[in-house]
Amino acid sequence: MQLESKVPAGPLTEKWDKHRAEMKLVNPANKRKFRVIVVGTGLAGASASASLAELGYDVDAFCYQDSARRAHSIAAQGGINAAKNYPNDGDSVWRLFYDTIKGGDYRSREANVYRLAQVSNHIIDQCTAQGVPFAREYGGLLDNRSFGGAQVSRTFYARGQTGQQLLLGAYQALMRQVHLGKVSIYPRSEMLDVVLENGRAVGIVTRNLMTGEVRSWAADAVVLATGGYGNAFYLSTNAKGCNVTAAYRAYKRGAGFANPCFTQIHPTCIPVSGDHQSKLTLMSESLRNDGRVWVSKTTGDKRAPGDIPDDERDYYLERRYPSFGNLVPRDVASRAAKQVCDEGRGVGSSGLGVYLDFRDSINRVGEDGIRQRYGNLFHMYEKITAENPYQVPMRIYPAVHYTMGGVWVDYNLMTTIPGLYAIGEANFSDHGANRLGASALMQGLADGYFVLPYTIGDYIAQAGPSGAKSTDAAFTDVESEVNERTRKLLTRKGKRTPDSFHKELGKIMWDECGMSRNAEGLKQAIQRIPELREEFWESVRVTGAREELNQTLEKAGRVADFLEFGELMCRDALQREESCGGHFREEFQSEEGEALRDDEKFAHASVWEFKGDGAEPALHKEELEFENVTLTTRSYK
Amino acid sequence: MKLTLRIWRQKNAQDKGGLETHQLDDVSPDMSFLEMLDVLNEDLLEKGTEPIAFDHDCREGICGTCSLMIDGVPHGPDRGTTACQLHMRTFKDGDTLTIEPWRAKAFPVVKDLVVDRTSFDRIIQAGGYVSVNTGGAPDANLIPIPKAEADVAMDAAACIGCGACVAACKNASAMLFVAAKAGHLGHLPQGEVEKKARARAMVHQMDEEGFGACTNTYDCEAACPKEISVEFIAELHRDYRKGLFSGR
Ligand SMILES: Cc1cc2nc3c(=O)[nH]c(=O)nc-3n(C[C@H](O)[C@H](O)[C@H](O)COP(=O)(O)OP(=O)(O)OC[C@H]3O[C@@H](n4cnc5c(N)ncnc54)[C@H](O)[C@@H]3O)c2cc1C
Ligand code: FES
Numbered sequence: 001m002q003l004e005s006k007v008p009a010g011p012l013t014e015k016w017d018k019h020r021a022e023m024k025l026v027n028p029a030n031k032r033k034f035r036v037i038v039v040g041t042g043l044a045g046a047s048a049s050a051s052l053a054e055l056g057y058d059v060d061a062f063c064y065q066d067s068a069r070r071a072h073s074i075a076a077q078g079g080i081n082a083a084k085n086y087p088n089d090g091d092s093v094w095r096l097f098y099d100t101i102k103g104g105d106y107r108s109r110e111a112n113v114y115r116l117a118q119v120s121n122h123i124i125d126q127c128t129a130q131g132v133p134f135a136r137e138y139g140g141l142l143d144n145r146s147f148g149g150a151q152v153s154r155t156f157y158a159r160g161q162t163g164q165q166l167l168l169g170a171y172q173a174l175m176r177q178v179h180l181g182k183v184s185i186y187p188r189s190e191m192l193d194v195v196l197e198n199g200r201a202v203g204i205v206t207r208n209l210m211t212g213e214v215r216s217w218a219a220d221a222v223v224l225a226t227g228g229y230g231n232a233f234y235l236s237t238n239a240k241g242c243n244v245t246a247a248y249r250a251y252k253r254g255a256g257f258a259n260p261c262f263t264q265i266h267p268t269c270i271p272v273s274g275d276h277q278s279k280l281t282l283m284s285e286s287l288r289n290d291g292r293v294w295v296s297k298t299t300g301d302k303r304a305p306g307d308i309p310d311d312e313r314d315y316y317l318e319r320r321y322p323s324f325g326n327l328v329p330r331d332v333a334s335r336a337a338k339q340v341c342d343e344g345r346g347v348g349s350s351g352l353g354v355y356l357d358f359r360d361s362i363n364r365v366g367e368d369g370i371r372q373r374y375g376n377l378f379h380m381y382e383k384i385t386a387e388n389p390y391q392v393p394m395r396i397y398p399a400v401h402y403t404m405g406g407v408w409v410d411y412n413l414m415t416t417i418p419g420l421y422a423i424g425e426a427n428f429s430d431h432g433a434n435r436l437g438a439s440a441l442m443q444g445l446a447d448g449y450f451v452l453p454y455t456i457g458d459y460i461a462q463a464g465p466s467g468a469k470s471t472d473a474a475f476t477d478v479e480s481e482v483n484e485r486t487r488k489l490l491t492r493k494g495k496r497t498p499d500s501f502h503k504e505l506g507k508i509m510w511d512e513c514g515m516s517r518n519a520e521g522l523k524q525a526i527q528r529i530p531e532l533r534e535e536f537w538e539s540v541r542v543t544g545a546r547e548e549l550n551q552t553l554e555k556a557g558r559v560a561d562f563l564e565f566g567e568l569m570c571r572d573a574l575q576r577e578e579s580c581g582g583h584f585r586e587e588f589q590s591e592e593g594e595a596l597r598d599d600e601k602f603a604h605a606s607v608w609e610f611k612g613d614g615a616e617p618a619l620h621k622e623e624l625e626f627e628n629v630t631l632t633t634r635s636y637k
Numbered sequence: 638m639k640l641t642l643r644i645w646r647q648k649n650a651q652d653k654g655g656l657e658t659h660q661l662d663d664v665s666p667d668m669s670f671l672e673m674l675d676v677l678n679e680d681l682l683e684k685g686t687e688p689i690a691f692d693h694d695c696r697e698g699i700c701g702t703c704s705l706m707i708d709g710v711p712h713g714p715d716r717g718t719t720a721c722q723l724h725m726r727t728f729k730d731g732d733t734l735t736i737e738p739w740r741a742k743a744f745p746v747v748k749d750l751v752v753d754r755t756s757f758d759r760i761i762q763a764g765g766y767v768s769v770n771t772g773g774a775p776d777a778n779l780i781p782i783p784k785a786e787a788d789v790a791m792d793a794a795a796c797i798g799c800g801a802c803v804a805a806c807k808n809a810s811a812m813l814f815v816a817a818k819a820g821h822l823g824h825l826p827q828g829e830v831e832k833k834a835r836a837r838a839m840v841h842q843m844d845e846e847g848f849g850a851c852t853n854t855y856d857c858e859a860a861c862p863k864e865i866s867v868e869f870i871a872e873l874h875r876d877y878r879k880g881l882f883s884g885r
Binding site: 054068070131134163175274544551 | 723828
């Protein structure tokens with residue numbers, strides 16, 4: 001496997017401009033002769049599809065939801081970063097770049113991150129032009145707030161629904177192109193494999209979730225914008241349908257998979273309430289602007305929070321990290337919460353929770369001021385817990401939220417398979433070992449609006465038409481494989497439900513590959529997961545038929561992939577003998593329990609190559625070169 | 638708590654369908670409504686019976702996928718709440734609940750509780766956007782927008798496209814959905830330019846799709862999980878009329 005990053009030469013600040021100037025272009029009249037498949041209609045996919053269609057390409061867009069507008073990006077609450085420096089507090093493209101590289105614990109590629117910061121400002125302009133109703137100040141200009149890991153206010157937001165508003169902007173642009181006949185949209189379609197001819201990606205195979213029809217689609221390039229794989233843990237803040245299937249199938253066809261163990265555990269989620277729990281709900285990080293995190297100083301303190309006087313409270317983030325306080329990055333905040341709970345100071349009936357308290361802010365700006373900022377989040381919290389957070393502090397606990405790992409891509413966002421691209425959360429590119437808040441929306445839209453539409457043109461101009469037809473043997477072969485797998489799932493007739501396997505896998509992943517990891521536990525998981533997988537293929541029960549809407553079948557297919565992919569995550573976590581960002585190896589920590597990175601041995605992306613079912617995957621390394629920043633120990637103290 | 642569920646089962650669009658009764662003996666008040674259905678479905682599957690098909694994804698009240706008629710009320714009895722955010726503590730031990738899909742000609746049933754809402758997408762395709770391409774947008778702060786006006790746009794933009802308004806309406810009208818989109822864009826200078834044409838195109842498509850006419854009964858507002866105001870409907874009527882006469 002060749003890992004050529006294709007980062008252009010020249011000074012960091014000029015790379016992207018220079019690269020754009022040197023790219024080959026496709027003649028405008030010829031663009032309509034090319035077809036691009038985009039799988040996914042989240043921020044990344046919808047923005048890419050719309051932009052490609054505007055340029056003149058024919059686009060086929062797919063998603064598994066019943067409407068493109070429902071992609072998981074819709075759930076993002078807090079905001080989107082940009083280096084506008086509207087508040088005049090010293091922000092710049094450089095600072096956004098630096099914060100993102102540092103926040104990622106120096107495990108991302110400088111050139112990609114710099115480009116991300118560069119295009120960030122265009123995103124805000126573009127979205128505003130589309131009619132995204134960003135929050136405004138009384139003077140009519142755009143408002144900003146702060147997010148973790150930054151000391152400037154650079155986060156744009158739309159109440160607590162930033163994701164939905166940005167997605168509606170992209171979705172509307174996409175619908176406009178459908179109207180103009182440039183995009184064909186296929187909702188309730190699940191991509192089950194990618195098809196290669198002569199080593200080049202030339203199409204996909206999908207299952208129509210309404211009719212069960214398995215079908216091939218040919219194109220000149222294929223883009224995966226299929227989101228993250230946090231649901232490997234079963235419980236996460238992701239939507240129920242989020243899956244690794246598309247990315248994993250690409251991996252099995254030869255695309256390198258980078259840093260699968262890099263997952264983000266978000267510090268502020270509503271704690272688990274029982275075995276029936278089907279998903280976890282995030283309380284936006286923006287709440288940490290005004291909420292203070294604390295637990296009692298004494299272990300096993302059963303008093304109601306209001307009865308614990310201030311001097312008996314431990315505002316542990318403010319104590320340990322005085323300069324960032326409650327706004328330390330997510331990985332740091334999550335681990336700190338786990339530590340106090342491990343010490344027996346956790347709150348709530350399970351003891352797995354800490355307080356996020358708004359008392360002081362309510363005293364400062366009044367209940368209405370807080371309602372203005374976070375009304376819908378408070379409402380949601382009350383719905384779920386039946387507690388009023390204006391009166392009693394919220395209880396929160398970390399939960400799986402985002403995956404920094406993903407399909408390996410070069411500077412052009414192309415995977416190791418020519419003609420196959422990965423954008424948005426599905427790729428690994430910009431967030432290293434930890435993502436800063438409000439940066440995923442930025443990255444998805446940067447990739448889709450401002451990067452991919454250029455780089456894909458460069459490829460198409462050079463590679464020319466694929467010439468592939470959906471009736472080619474390459475397609476029919478893959479279709480047969482897909483059908484055979486479905487047949488297998490439907491004929492097991494065992495006793496256990498797909499969900500029961502998913503829950504069991506999730507528990508293994510959370511215990512051994514979650515907030516903290518160690519060699520022994522990971523080795524156990526690597527042994528246990530294949531056993532569970534075997535059991536799955538022997539005794540999973542899937543009812544219903546292939547040629548109809550069959551949600552059990554859909555679930556079983558996704559769980560089957562998680563059961564393979566989970567093992568890869570554990571392997572990756574085991575070989576990375578350091579602690580960095582969201583990856584905390586217990587063996588590698590300082591005396592105060594802070595992460596110990598090892599830049600000598602691990603300043604690289606770990607990229608896995610599939611070597612066949614049952615065979616060990618091969619590990620490749622993309623060394624990360626830092627020419628513009630000095631690697632320092634991340635300190636938020 | 639114990640519950641009796643009467644649930645709509647329908648094999649496919651052609652099937653006539655009917656209600657099926659299930660008993661649940663151990664429902665926790667902390668469960669969400671959908672988690673309660675999960676428990677039932679796991680049970681059915683273990684017995685080898687086909688689980689009940691229902692739509693859902695985010696389970697946070699934002700994606701608009703869940704779409705259940707609970708005792709004749711879209712999303713159930715809690716105001717301003719989607720079915721996925723509805724918790725079982727709302728109900729009492731011993732209750733009998735009837736669960737059905739959205740009913741509207743423009744939302745045909747696919748299976749059990751799942752309906753086809755692509756008609757909403759086609760309404761947006763007809764004109765629910767600002768016609769700008771990627772690139773070349775002016776600085777976002779070039780046009781100041783009064784906060785009050787931006788807030789109204791945001792109130793309308795909160796629509797999650799679930800279709801509860803249609804399900805609640807005796808005429809199965811999609812007027813609140815259309816009005817919310819038109820109101821969101823129409824209250825912003827960026828969207829104002831195409832306001833009349835947009836109103837005309839979207840209303841026309843709504844009729845094409847077989848949604849009914851709006852007779853101002855306002856059941857839509859009461860059912861809307863995002864509590865979108867019917868005032869947007871009045872605005873839409875105005876813009877629509879202007880659109881017809883100005884021909885723009
Ligand atoms: C609760 C929550 C809150 C968040 N808040 C923020 C925030 O405030 N700021 C921020 O920057 N980030 C936030 N994030 C992260 C951010 O929302 C996501 O990383 C980002 O939206 C992902 O966008 P995407 O386009 O890559 O993928 P998604 O939006 O997940 O879209 C994936 C698309 O792929 C499709 N798809 C997937 N698999 C298949 C398949 N096999 N076949 C066909 N289609 C498929 C889906 O249908 C969907 O259309 C949040 C995340 C969560 C979970
Ligand atoms: S499942 Fe997303 S709104 Fe209910």
